Amino acid sequence: MQIPDWLEKLGLGQYARHFAENDVDLEILRDLTDQDLEKIGVTSLGHRRKLLRAIAELREEVERSVPPAAAAAAAPIWPDQVDSAERRHVTVMFADLVGSTALSARMDPEDLREVISAYQKCVAATVNPFDGFVAKYMGDGVLCYFGWPRAHEDDAERAVRTALAVAKAVAALKTPGGEPLAARVGIATGLVVVGDLVGEGAAQEEAVVGETPNIAARLQGLASPGQVVVAETTRQLLGDNFELADLGRQHLKGIPDPTSAFAVLGERAVESRFEARASDAVSGMVGRDHELALILERWSQAKAGEGQLMLVSGEAGIGKSRLSRSVVDSIARESHLRIKYQCSPYYTDTPLFPVIRHLILSAGITPEDSNDDKLDKLEATLVNGKSDVALIATMIGLQCETRYGQLNLTPQQQRARTLQALVAELIAQSREKSVLFVLEDAHWIDPTTLEFIDLSLDQVVGSRVLILVTARPTFQHGFGGHPIVTRLTLNRLGREPITALVGDLTGGKPLPAALLDEIVAKTDGMPLFVEELTKMLLESGELKETAVAYELTGELSHLDIPASLNASLMARLDRLQPVKEVAQTAACIGREFHYSLLKAVSPLDDAGLQSALERLISAELIFARGRPPEARYV
Template identity: 55%
Template structure:
């Protein structure tokens, strides 16, 4: 993969690589590309703007090194939001992901350093592209390790799910990449969820990270060490947030260095097929619905009109996690016996 293709992949825009290849655009040409040039390449407005923002991170020198993961970090929406976040420590629940490239130390003893650098760069760009697409934050690069946060600076009600999906995609993408000997590369992924204190951004570029105080990052790193090649491991705290969305293999209680108590660990096999996201997130019996009689009354009344022959449409709206799917399911379960 060329430098330009790696750079586009880090931005999540790898599908436009062929346009750059056909135009014979080299990495050193990127700082000189104008909006008109990108338009002529056939790029839509959104990708053009993202590429222009990423180009601003380049110094324009013909001798610029091959693109590294810092470009993806600087260009990602999460990184921009992090820079605009008020520099005050805050308490957050984060899902932390630690990714490691298998066998990189052994590789460094057998092949030329430039070859190792190219492999590490391609691997880091792959991780950066996946994390960015899933709205995660690239917190720190540590050689062949990558530390990522989901839930800061932008929080979603499905951050745990996003993290696991990103981890599985990283494993698959890295496995599709070949090393110097032509053998597929492998990675290990550890994920943990917990409350931390997250504060100022420290450093810049590839060394930029958000200072986090808490056990969660250490737990994610230890679980990564527990994982086998091409395996993702997570603890009970994260598993409880996933419902039945993923097929898991229990690994039992694990004693991990630096963690005071044994950790119930699980290996993620694959995502399960479910009729709806709501069904997938339920891991047991539903609790009784409380405080939604007004909404349910309106929905029952509209259902009665629909049965009488007058078509109806109901829009259930509200903030994420407020219970839209739950109240809808309550009505469906109520009227199902009569259908």
């Protein structure tokens, strides 16, 4: 079998060229991750999920074809995710069909079976786009995991978004007699052991052990029909992304201590992910004075009519959004217009999602507004006259034929005219005021919005516009090598700015030098890690005790990774299949380990082990000192 044949069999033959251009053969195919698929051009989340499942099946076929003796002697091709249990920080969602017992009393069993089946399929179809995992069907209940078998940095948020979508989707279902259905959902987050296979045949499932699933199930029992209830552990990870109602501390059956519960009222309209996460006071920016000065220099050029684009690149947690916020604060007193586009991992396939979201927020459009009110608000927001209002109104989903008449354009013409209208609006705005155009998280940008940015560059050249783009290193778009583009890569912080950041977070209270050394060492110069580890110490109320214990033992080994970082770090590891097992083995040795000791306990040969370590180094999860066999790693 060849790759094109395999893709055609899956109904995804359109990607054959992408695989060929990246030299992916059947041997390489088994190593592909979700990130790899996205890099080679599989932008659809649904298609990537379908491919990953097929790759997993292919792996199982290969493993079944290897004789047991040969399999035992050979080094593992990749770690077996399904058959080995792991300690994971997982968000568990439990969805229940309301009133199923009453339905069973008055419905024919075959009709009830169809209702339950439709409900289960509805939940599964809703979970899949958010990359959740349906672990178990329990009659009218569905148990789902977010964070296993694949972690994401925002699993708690994914679970809540899924739950709200489940409640809405199930409400659209009806029984054969026309009765509407409703679901209620409970969500909790915590440390579990997950992945053990229990049962046999069709009853086989991936079991999860820990308190978290029980809490999720009990919280579901508190919810009203159509309602989502989350635990305090989940709420802490949501920032200000959702409107929540405090239900107080609840005594849950089988749970010894009272549990704080919160009802999710809906998604909150926030300008950016950074603002949503920074629900408390934002600490000051440190260690980025030169970078800030460079961006402000480009801003001065833009104000003088020499439009600019600044691309700020760096890994998650390095401080891109904090730097962007500092630019906004630095020019706050100047007369200017600020445009904010926030890209989202949930809408990478939704054309112009950040554009539409910005227009709705800036116009103050609410779901309660009538269509005419929405059009009035949009007209008041746009500055380029009414000639393009119909195109932009249609783009954001408003009915405008009565007011503006039919567009009478083909889909291709309408798309092109809409992009031109957006560019014209940006330039018209810059004639009235200088424009700071911030585009956050461009690594999640949809292709149409990216095309709009590319189209605008020629017009921006002679306009008072600074486009400030933030992105992770995976974003490799070059904006056509346009001369107005400046690239800025953020590096990790040194000891002095880390010390300043810790001082800012502790309110100026000095920490013992040894404890500060440990924070510097454990956080590897990542501002987000510094913040979260320091905040965890402060919030625990054990800062003084921790300092004393460190003075006595010289260790901070009892400190857990902050929950806010656990998913992010695990997501990075999960993207590194099949070398994650090497990182786990090394972690058992300690924070620092020698190559010779790792080799002694690893099933890999020299070539395989060194290749795995090189991938971990490239991902900046470990750092090397020296070369094998004398190498030491941190």
